[in-house]
Amino acid sequence: MDNKAQASAEFILLFGGIFVVVLLAIFMYKNYMNDLTGEISSKELNEFNSQLNTLGRYFK
Incomplete structure (x- = not known):
């Protein structure tokens, strides 16, 4: 008995123990995705500003 x-x-x-490891992996993946989203948004914003500056040269 x-x-x-x-x-x-x-x-x-x-x-x-397995549950704790899975939760830690999910938490780390969430932070990674949030950081990646910020980089993508920043890159898109910089490209958009560059495009506007390029178009602005034609209207001066």
């Missing part, structure tokens, strides 16, 4: 309880406790600890 004692061996069954120990096996159950070990499974609970194992699944808890």
